[in-house]
Structures are given as C-alpha cells and as structure tokens.
Amino acid sequence: MCAAFLLNDDFLIPYYTRAPVPDRVELISLTQAGVAIMDQVVSNHTSLGAALLGVLSHTTIFIRGEWHLRVGALIATYSLLFIALLYAEYSLLDDFSAAIKVAGQITGSYAGGLFGSIIIYRRYFHRLRNFPGPPLAAITKLWHVWNSFGGRNYLLIEEMFKKYGPIIRTGPEELTIIDAAIPHIIDGPKSQFTKATFYDIFLPMKTVSAARDPKEHEARRRIWERGFTPKALAVYEKCIMHYAELLANQIESLACGGGSTTDSEGAVINVTEWIAWFSFDVMGEFAFSTDFGMVQERKWDSKMRLLVDGLEAVGAVGPVPWLAQLGRSLRPRPSLVKDYISLIKWCDECMDERLRTKDDRPDISQWLVDAYRKNGSQQAERPWLEGDASTVIVAGSGTVSVVITFLFYQLARDHSQQDKLFEEIKDVDIYDRGQLQNCSYLTAFINETMRLYPPVPTGGNRTTPPSGITINDKYIPGGVTIVAPRYSIQRLESSYVKADQFIPERWTTQPDLVKDDRGFSPFSLGKFGCLGKSLAMIEMRFVISVLVRRFKVEFQDNDTGEALFTGLKDHFTFAPGNLSLRFRIRK
Numbered sequence: 001m002c003a004a005f006l007l008n009d010d011f012l013i014p015y016y017t018r019a020p021v022p023d024r025v026e027l028i029s030l031t032q033a034g035v036a037i038m039d040q041v042v043s044n045h046t047s048l049g050a051a052l053l054g055v056l057s058h059t060t061i062f063i064r065g066e067w068h069l070r071v072g073a074l075i076a077t078y079s080l081l082f083i084a085l086l087y088a089e090y091s092l093l094d095d096f097s098a099a100i101k102v103a104g105q106i107t108g109s110y111a112g113g114l115f116g117s118i119i120i121y122r123r124y125f126h127r128l129r130n131f132p133g134p135p136l137a138a139i140t141k142l143w144h145v146w147n148s149f150g151g152r153n154y155l156l157i158e159e160m161f162k163k164y165g166p167i168i169r170t171g172p173e174e175l176t177i178i179d180a181a182i183p184h185i186i187d188g189p190k191s192q193f194t195k196a197t198f199y200d201i202f203l204p205m206k207t208v209s210a211a212r213d214p215k216e217h218e219a220r221r222r223i224w225e226r227g228f229t230p231k232a233l234a235v236y237e238k239c240i241m242h243y244a245e246l247l248a249n250q251i252e253s254l255a256c257g258g259g260s261t262t263d264s265e266g267a268v269i270n271v272t273e274w275i276a277w278f279s280f281d282v283m284g285e286f287a288f289s290t291d292f293g294m295v296q297e298r299k300w301d302s303k304m305r306l307l308v309d310g311l312e313a314v315g316a317v318g319p320v321p322w323l324a325q326l327g328r329s330l331r332p333r334p335s336l337v338k339d340y341i342s343l344i345k346w347c348d349e350c351m352d353e354r355l356r357t358k359d360d361r362p363d364i365s366q367w368l369v370d371a372y373r374k375n376g377s378q379q380a381e382r383p384w385l386e387g388d389a390s391t392v393i394v395a396g397s398g399t400v401s402v403v404i405t406f407l408f409y410q411l412a413r414d415h416s417q418q419d420k421l422f423e424e425i426k427d428v429d430i431y432d433r434g435q436l437q438n439c440s441y442l443t444a445f446i447n448e449t450m451r452l453y454p455p456v457p458t459g460g461n462r463t464t465p466p467s468g469i470t471i472n473d474k475y476i477p478g479g480v481t482i483v484a485p486r487y488s489i490q491r492l493e494s495s496y497v498k499a500d501q502f503i504p505e506r507w508t509t510q511p512d513l514v515k516d517d518r519g520f521s522p523f524s525l526g527k528f529g530c531l532g533k534s535l536a537m538i539e540m541r542f543v544i545s546v547l548v549r550r551f552k553v554e555f556q557d558n559d560t561g562e563a564l565f566t567g568l569k570d571h572f573t574f575a576p577g578n579l580s581l582r583f584r585i586r587k
C-alpha cells in the first residue's frame with residue numbers, strides 16, 4: 001500500500017478495482033502492470049535510498065573540514081561510480097538506454113540529496129545563518145564569482161556594506177567585516193588567526209605569502225627577512241635610483257621632442273604603463289637579477305603582459321579556491337588558467353637561469369637561493385623558490401605602481417598640492433634616504449594615496465581561531481573566513497572627516513581629520529604583514545621625488561582622468577585603468 005502512494009495513478013485503477021472477472025488478455029495486461037508497479041517500487045526505493053545517502057554523506061562527512069583541494073578527486077570518483085553503475089545495469093538489463101536511465105536516476109538522486117541537504121543546512125541551520133547578506137551568497141561562493149566578475153569586488157563590497165551593514169555574510173563560511181577595529185583583531189600581535197582557504201589557489205606553487213601552515217610560514221618568513229636588513233636595503237636603493245633616473249630621462253627626452261607623443265608643451269605620457277614598466281624592471285632585478293628593459297625599450301615585455309593577464313585569473317576565481325584547482329585539471333584549459341600556468345612556467349625558467357649564475361647577486365632572491373642550495377632536499381624546496389620569486393615580482397611591483405599612479409592622478413587634480421610637494425623636496429638631497437624620510441608632506445601624500453586606493457583593496461582573508469572571536473558584542477565561531485576590505489575600511493566616515501576626499505594634511509597639520517586610525521593598514525600588520533614595506537617606501541619616495549622635481553603634471557585638454565577609474569580592477573592587487581598626463585619640464 002505504502003508503495004502505491006508513490007505510484008502513477010494510471011496503474012492504480014485496474015489493480016484495485018476487482019469486479020468484473022478479467023479475461024485472458026486482461027490478465028496478461030494486469031500481470032504486466034504488476035511487474036511495472038514492482039519495477040517502479042524498486043526504482044523509487046533505490047532513488048530514495050540514494051538521496052538519503054546523499055543527505056547522510058553531507059551531514060556526516062562533507063559538513064566537516066576543508067574539501068576544496070579534493071574537488072577534482074570527488075568529481076572523478078562520482079563519475080567512476082556512474083560508469084560502474086551503468087555497466088552493472090547494462091549487464092542486468094541488456095538495454096543501454098534503460099541502463100543509462102537507472103544509473104542516472106541513482107547518481108542524480110544522490111546528488112539531489114547531497115546538494116539539497118547542503119543548501120537547506122547553509123540557509124536555515126548554519127551557525128552563521130543570522131548574519132545578514134545576499135541569500136545566494138550564504139549558499140555558494142559561486143554567487144561571489146559571478147557578481148564580482150570583471151574585477152569589481154571592491155565595488156560589490158561597498159554595495160553590500162550600504163545594504164546589509166558592517167558585518168555581512170558573503171559566503172557559506174565567510175563574513176566580511178567593515179570596522180576600524182578589525183585589522184588589529186585579525187593581524188595584531190596577539191592574533192591567533194591563520195591564512196584562509198583563498199591562499200590555496202596558488203597551489204602547487206608555494207610561497208611565503210600563501211603559506212597557510214603557521215610553522216611553515218614562520219620558517220619561510222625568517223629566510224625572507226634576511227633580504228630586508230638595512231644593509232640589503234642600501235644595495236637595493238642603488239638599483240631603484242638607477243631605474244628612477246632612467247625613467248625620468250626617458251620622459252624628459254619625450255618632453256623635449258624625442259617621441260611621437262610630443263608637442264611644444266611637453267609630452268603626454270601613459271602614466272599607468274610607464275610606472276608599471278618601471279616597477280616591473282626594478283622587481284625583475286630583485287627577483288631574478290634580470291633587466292626586463294621595459295623603461296629602456298619603452299614597451300611591454302611579453303612575459304610581463306602574461307603576468308598581468310595571469311593575475312586576472314586570481315581576481316576571477318579568488319573567491320572560490322576549488323574552482324581554481326578544477327580549472328587547472330580541466331582539458332583543454334580555460335584561457336585564464338593557461339595564462340596563469342604559462343606565468344608559473346616562465347618563473348620556473350627564470351629561476352633556472354638565476355640558479356645557473358654561480359656568483360652571489362645582491363638581489364632579494366639570493367637569500368632564497370641560498371636556503372635552496374643549503375637544503376638537503378632541493379626537490380622539495382624548488383616549488384618555494386619559484387613561488388617566492390614570482391611573489392617578489394607580483395607583490396613588489398603590482399603594489400608600488402598602484403600607489404605611484406594614483407598619486408600622480410592626485411597631483412594633476414590639485415596643482416596647489418603639487419606645488420606644496422615640490423616646495424618641500426626641491427632643496428632636499430634626495431640621494432640621502434634620511435632626508436627624504438623627513439619630508440613629512442611627501443610621506444603624508446603617499447599615506448593618503450594608500451588610504452583611498454590601497455594596492456591590496458579587499459584581499460588578505462583570515463580564518464578565526466577555534467575558540468572564535470567577539471566583535472561589537474557579536475560572537476563569530478571558529479573556522480570562519482574573515483574578509484577585512486581595506487578599500488571600505490579606510491573610507492569609513494566614522495574614522496575620517498570628509499573620508500572620500502584626498503587631504504594629505506590629515507596626516508600632518510590637520511590631525512583632527514583623522515578620528516580613528518586603527519583601520520589604516522595598507523601594508524597589513526603583524527606576522528602576515530608586508531615584508532617589503534621599507535623597500536616600498538624607499539622606492540616610492542625616491543621615484544616620486546625625482547619626477548616631481550623635474551616635471552609638472554596636468555590633465556590634457558578636457559580629460560579628468562576618468563579612465564583610471566573605469567578601467568580599475570580588483571585582482572587581489574588593484575590594476576589601475578589608463579592615466580594619461582602631460583609632463584612639462586620644470587624651468
């Protein structure tokens with residue numbers, strides 16, 4: 001009877017209406033109907049069993065731990081099960097289409113049970129269920145990939161902040177928190193937070209910036225720190241000076257009539273491009289002791305373009321690490337993944353070349369190479385070497401160039417600020433690092449640029465310690481990913497007066513314009529904080545000083561620099577749109 005409720009109405013009528021007594025033909029058709037009913041009963045029971053198994057595998061296995069690195073293996077197992085079932089059914093029924101139907105029904109029911117359970121659990125029973133946020137974001141991070149496509153993650157977070165408030169559930173197991181206190185909570189000296197699953201998108205490449213295991217990270221960081229001693233910085237400084245002067249000379253030759261973009265009133269320069277060339281050239285020296293020659297040649301090195309495109313992949317799939325791993329195992333590979341793989345391969349080749357040079361070069365990599373040569377198991381060390389070398393380039397150039405580009409935008413917008421900066425540095429010996437460090441307006445200009453346009457605008461995800469944390473009287477359990485987006489935190493009206501306006505004086509003569517500076521952390525803090533902070537400050541101070549002393553900058557004609565913003569993309573680091581400015585030589 002019970003089974004009958006699950007059945008098709010057509011079968012029930014002849015089965016339960018007994019009178020009148022059937023003839024032979026009717027008996028045969030009744031028997032066939034009976035067999036069909038039994039088949040259906042068995043099939044429905046099997047589907048139900050498979051669906052229950054799906055629910056059970058979620059509630060007992062998949063609900064715990066991290067599975068993003070095993071997605072490829074899980075899909076492979078699931079496909080193999082389907083094939084095994086298909087084979088078994090085909091052996092029994094000798095009918096391929098019936099076998100496909102049954103195998104599909106069982107595996108489909110299992111998947112239905114599994115995903116149904118996941119969806120209901122995440123939406124209605126999850127420990128983060130009471131935090132506000134887009135309903136679909138609570139169910140899957142794919143929502144985030146879709147909505148932040150095209151590098152608009154920083155804007156998406158701003159929109160959600162306005163709609164849902166300062167603590168937003170942006171993923172099944174993720175909260176985005178826009179609060180000035182959060183950088184110190186997640187990265188401060190007493191923090192027990194660890195790096196979140198996001199960093200696994202770089203695997204199998206290994207690098208200090210993506211090491212999630214605290215011990216592994218600490219050991220690697222110690223090696224890196226040797227590359228940033230005052231003695232080492234003094235050597236790098238010479239290299240920075242060389243490239244900064246080369247850059248200024250190239251722009252001057254354009255402004256004097258040596259290039260196609262010239263006119264009698266200086267030269268129109270694509271600042272985004274030239275500054276990117278400069279910072280990549282510098283980091284090429286630091287990572288591989290190689291001159292990419294872009295400032296000299298006035299054009300992109302094809303490998304550097306690859307790097308820029310490869311970073312787009314990081315931005316696109318960053319919210320879903322399993323998608324990155326899946327993309328890597330797909331054949332043919334999606335083009336974004338191909339760019340990323342080519343990038344890793346190229347880093348590999350550059351490192352081979354670097355290892356062939358026997359002499360100790362004064363670059364950042366020498367410390368990494370040193371550790372590699374001393375290590376007993378060089379094979380195990382190799383992925384670190386490549387990963388760290390690419391980190392030097394990506395972390396070192398994609399950040400500095402963002403600040404310098406936006407800083408020049410601000411100089412062009414406000415000529416009085418430009419004059420003030422020039423007045424401060426015009427008589428300073430810019431080759432003396434100490435003197436440049438004392439230029440408070442220059443430092444304030446850099447800080448205010450990093451406040452409004454932080455080179456790492458939304459990234460830096462952390463995982464809460466097992467005991468969880470309490471923020472603003474709200475308890476957040478352990479094992480939850482916390483996103484602390486600098487772009488939004490550093491624009492909080494509760495922290496800064498006229499928060500959206502560029503006012504360098506808030507860091508010098510008008511401290512009352514800063515109400516709460518806890519949220520200002522462009523370099524991050526603590527044990528995961530930027531290793532290259534001092535180097536970056538040296539580099540930015542010097543190149544800005546060289547250029548501001550030699551040139552006046554302005555927008556051309558009716559341009560307002562809008563393209564810088566329309567093209568701006570959040571690829572973990574910011575990728576600015578084009579900024580064209582007229583450079584005139586100062587008399």
Ligand code: HEM
Pocket residue numbers: 208209210221224364391392393395396397399400403450454455456459460461521522523524527528529530531532533535536
């Ligand atoms: C304006 C320039 C820079 C800014 C704003 C900046 C910002 C940051 C931020 C926010 C982080 C933390 C990222 C995270 O939590 O995942 C970071 C990490 C890091 N940065 Fe920088 N950075 C800059 C320049 C540099 C330079 C020039 C280098 C030198 C190669 C560098 C090397 C690193 C490394 C190795 C890490 C990883 C540290 C770790 O995980 O222990 N950065 N940086």
